[in-house]
Amino acid sequence: MVDRLVGLISILLGAGAIWHAQTLHVPFAADPVGPRVFPTVIGAVLILAGGILAARPGKVELEFGTWQRALAVLVASLIYPLLLLPLGFILATALLCFAGSLAFHARPLPAAVSAVATAVVFFVLLDKLLDLPLPRGPLGI
Amino acid sequence: MDAFAALLTGFQVALTPLNLAVAFAGVALGTAIGALPGIGPINAVALLLPLCFALKLPPETALILLAGLYYGSGYGGRISSILLNIPGDPGLVMTTLDGYPLAKSGRGAAALAISGIGSFVGGTSAVILMTFLAVPLARLALSFGPADYVALMVLSFALLGTMSEDKAVKTWIAVALGLLLAMVGIDGGTGVERFTFGSMELLGGIDFTSLTIGLFAVAEILVLAEGMVTGVVSRTGGGAGLSFREILFCVPAMLRATGIGFFLGVLPGTGASVASAMAYTAEKRVSDKGSFGKGDMRGLAAPETADNAAQTGSMVPMLALGIPGSGTTAVMLGAFMMYSITPGPLLFTQRPEVAWGLIASMYIGNLMLLVLNLPLVGLFARLLLVPAWILYPGILALSYAGVYAVSNSAFELTITTAIGILAYAMRKAGIPLIPLMLAFVLARLLEDNFRRALSLSDGGYEILFSTPTSIVLWLLAVLAIGIPAVRQVMQRGRPAVHEA
Numbered sequence: 343m344v345d346r347l348v349g350l351i352s353i354l355l356g357a358g359a360i361w362h363a364q365t366l367h368v369p370f371a372a373d374p375v376g377p378r379v380f381p382t383v384i385g386a387v388l389i390l391a392g393g394i395l396a397a398r399p400g401k402v403e404l405e406f407g408t409w410q411r412a413l414a415v416l417v418a419s420l421i422y423p424l425l426l427l428p429l430g431f432i433l434a435t436a437l438l439c440f441a442g443s444l445a446f447h448a449r450p451l452p453a454a455v456s457a458v459a460t461a462v463v464f465f466v467l468l469d470k471l472l473d474l475p476l477p478r479g480p481l482g483i
Numbered sequence: 484m485d486a487f488a489a490l491l492t493g494f495q496v497a498l499t500p501l502n503l504a505v506a507f508a509g510v511a512l513g514t515a516i517g518a519l520p521g522i523g524p525i526n527a528v529a530l531l532l533p534l535c536f537a538l539k540l541p542p543e544t545a546l547i548l549l550a551g552l553y554y555g556s557g558y559g560g561r562i563s564s565i566l567l568n569i570p571g572d573p574g575l576v577m578t579t580l581d582g583y584p585l586a587k588s589g590r591g592a593a594a595l596a597i598s599g600i601g602s603f604v605g606g607t608s609a610v611i612l613m614t615f616l617a618v619p620l621a622r623l624a625l626s627f628g629p630a631d632y633v634a635l636m637v638l639s640f641a642l643l644g645t646m647s648e649d650k651a652v653k654t655w656i657a658v659a660l661g662l663l664l665a666m667v668g669i670d671g672g673t674g675v676e677r678f679t680f681g682s683m684e685l686l687g688g689i690d691f692t693s694l695t696i697g698l699f700a701v702a703e704i705l706v707l708a709e710g711m712v713t714g715v716v717s718r719t720g721g722g723a724g725l726s727f728r729e730i731l732f733c734v735p736a737m738l739r740a741t742g743i744g745f746f747l748g749v750l751p752g753t754g755a756s757v758a759s760a761m762a763y764t765a766e767k768r769v770s771d772k773g774s775f776g777k778g779d780m781r782g783l784a785a786p787e788t789a790d791n792a793a794q795t796g797s798m799v800p801m802l803a804l805g806i807p808g809s810g811t812t813a814v815m816l817g818a819f820m821m822y823s824i825t826p827g828p829l830l831f832t833q834r835p836e837v838a839w840g841l842i843a844s845m846y847i848g849n850l851m852l853l854v855l856n857l858p859l860v861g862l863f864a865r866l867l868l869v870p871a872w873i874l875y876p877g878i879l880a881l882s883y884a885g886v887y888a889v890s891n892s893a894f895e896l897t898i899t900t901a902i903g904i905l906a907y908a909m910r911k912a913g914i915p916l917i918p919l920m921l922a923f924v925l926a927r928l929l930e931d932n933f934r935r936a937l938s939l940s941d942g943g944y945e946i947l948f949s950t951p952t953s954i955v956l957w958l959l960a961v962l963a964i965g966i967p968a969v970r971q972v973m974q975r976g977r978p979a980v981h982e983a
Contacts, residue, residue, distance in 0.1 A: 344911075344912050344913075345650075345912075345913075347912075348653075348656070348912050348914065352656050352659075355660075355663070356659070359663055359666075359678075362677075362678060363677075366675050366677065367675070368673055368675060374937055374938055374941055374942035375933070375934045375937045375938065375942065376672075376673060377670040377672065377673050377675045377677060379933075380662075380666070380930045380933065380934075381663070381666050381677065381678075384659050384662045384663050384666070385659075385663075387655060387658070387659045388656065388659040388660075388663070390655075391652045391653075391655040391656045391659065392656065394652045395650065395652045395653065395656070400650055400913075402912060402913045404911060405911075406709060406911075407709030407710045408709055408710055409709055411708040411709060411710065412705040412706070412708040412709045412907070414708070415704060415705055415708045415879070416705060416900070416903075416904065419701065419879070419883075419896075419900045419903070420897070420900055422883060422896060423893040423894065423896040423897050423900075424893070426887070426893045426896070427893055431884070435880050435883075435884070438876070438879065438880055438883070439876040439877065439879075439880050440876075441876075442704075442708075442872075442875065442876030442879055442880075443872040443873070443876050444872075445708050445876075446707075446708060446870075446871045446872035446875055446876065447710075447871070447872060448870070448872035448873075452872070453872060456872065456873045456876075457876065460873070460876065460877045460880055461880065464877075464880055464881060464884055468534075468884055468888060472534070472537075472538060473538075474534075474537045474538065474888040475888075475891075476884065476887065476888070477887075
């Protein structure tokens with residue numbers, strides 16, 4: 343079932359790649375191949391491999407643990423870039439680590455402490471010691 | 484004699500204070516990161532890669548650091564395999580077979596010691612072999628034309644397919660995805676935008692560091708968050724320490740494993756996991772009298788030695804041919820390219836300080852690792868006691884901080900996470916990540932050579948099969964693609980018990 347789905351997605355992706363390659367406008371003929379051929383070949387490989395997989399799927403056991411925890415980490419990761427510049431590295435990273443810690447079974451208080459500590463340690467290490475500028479928050483830290 | 488002189492100049496590079504410090508930092512961090520459960524060599528290299536660029540380290544220094552992380556993590560990985568029965572990466576599964584029983588019977592300290600010695604023997608012998616083999620191999624490749632390179636790359640993709648336990652077609656899907664991801668951005672030959680969908684941010688293509696971090700850090704943390712990996716630390720002490728006789732007892736096993744590991748490491752596409760599995764099986768066949776799997780020292784020494792020999796061996800084709808032999812060396816090849824250095828035949832003549840500095844640093848690094856890993860192994864083992872809720876969020880934060888430091892763009896973090904989601908889905912569906920990585924790194928080289936070949940022949944495809952070398956390589960590739968297919972058909976004929 344999973345293999346059939348993966349095969350189908352591959353076929354669609356391959357078809358999309360080939361279609362996209364054909365829409366490319368080449369301003370001048372720099373070399374006889376141009377930018378179209380390579381994506382077309384890749385698309386063909388995807389369609390072929392996807393077709394084989396869909397036609398003769400193996401058995402894939404979809405195993406999930408507590409996927410809600412992975413989802414929590416993922417959501418925190420997706421929000422993180424939005425907060426990074428407005429809040430600054432330390433605050434945003436502390437929030438990311440706090441959410442991450444909770445997802446890894448920490449109790450709230452230790453999670454908060456370790457999150458703030460992690461954020462501060464990385465800020466000092468990267469920004470102060472290694473001189474890699476990280477975003478400052480409204481307070482200038 | 485040639486190699487000796489070159490190696491000496493290499494030592495001059497490797498022995499500068501900065502490079503010594505960096506080599507030490509690399510191997511120590513590598514051991515530490517490798518020791519963490521669930522985190523293997525490729526994760527270690529991926530994690531530190533953005534920092535190397537952000538710090539603007541000179542190329543040889545950056546590579547000494549990354550290489551140190553790579554073979555250092557080979558030493559560290561054994562700790563969680565032996566004490567927790569959790570292999571940090573596929574190359575370490577075999578280490579658990581005899582390592583964990585030894586630890587359970589109270590001989591954890593001895594098990595750690597013999598595997599540390601095995602890692603040293605494997606790592607160092609492989610560096611010696613590399614010193615003498617790299618240049619001849621590079622000379623061989625000097626005569627390669629664009630068509631030969633196209634065939635060589637297709638062959639290394641094909642070899643990846645033969646080694647995957649799952650279906651070979653899934654490897655091809657991963658390869659195609661990697662090539663496709665590499666197409667995003669402006670085409671170098673004509674300036675045409677490909678797969679950018681009008682997005683300004685995608686014009687420059689998908690950044691190599693974002694891809695690596697997404698594949699091997701973000702996805703890893705997501706999988707770990709599901710909590711499928713757990714274990715109980717078994718005690719190190721209690722039983723008798725390692726005796727000199729036991730070391731001697733393991734020497735033949737180590738030597739055999741070095742040969743197997745190095746050879747399989749050099750073959751493009753096959754990595755440490757295959758090598759350690761083969762070494763264990765071979766050793767079992769040669770010396771098993773019923774004690775293997777119950778805590779036989781040789782059953783532990785063989786895969787550990789092969790693992791490290793293969794890691795170093797896989798750097799040979801990366802340096803000499805510009806074709807990586809494993810996922811982690813693919814990451815390193817990407818690192819070379821970010822410095823606009825093309826590994827391959829010309830590396831040893833044009834940038835000897837990089838090539839030989841790196842090789843020389845590996846002699847030093849392995850010595851450092853022996854010292855770090857025999858008396859101080861307890862310190863690294865204590866890392867296993869750091870709670871997951873401090874460790875993994877910290878790794879995630881460091882990953883994003885690294886990507887930001889390289890790109891100075893918050894949008895790049897979103898791309899990284901998106902790649903993490905893709906990698907997570909691929910892992911669930913049983914599609915290997917390494918071929919995607921390898922294909923992404925080689926894509927530019929493959930397309931450039933492909934187009935160069937065809938512009939030589941004015942568009943005629945026959946040029947791809949025009950030289951003897953290319954014909955041999957194509958035939959090998961066809962074999963490598965054909966054999967798993969035949970095997971699958973044969974298995975279909977047999978009763979359903981064997982169906983995976």
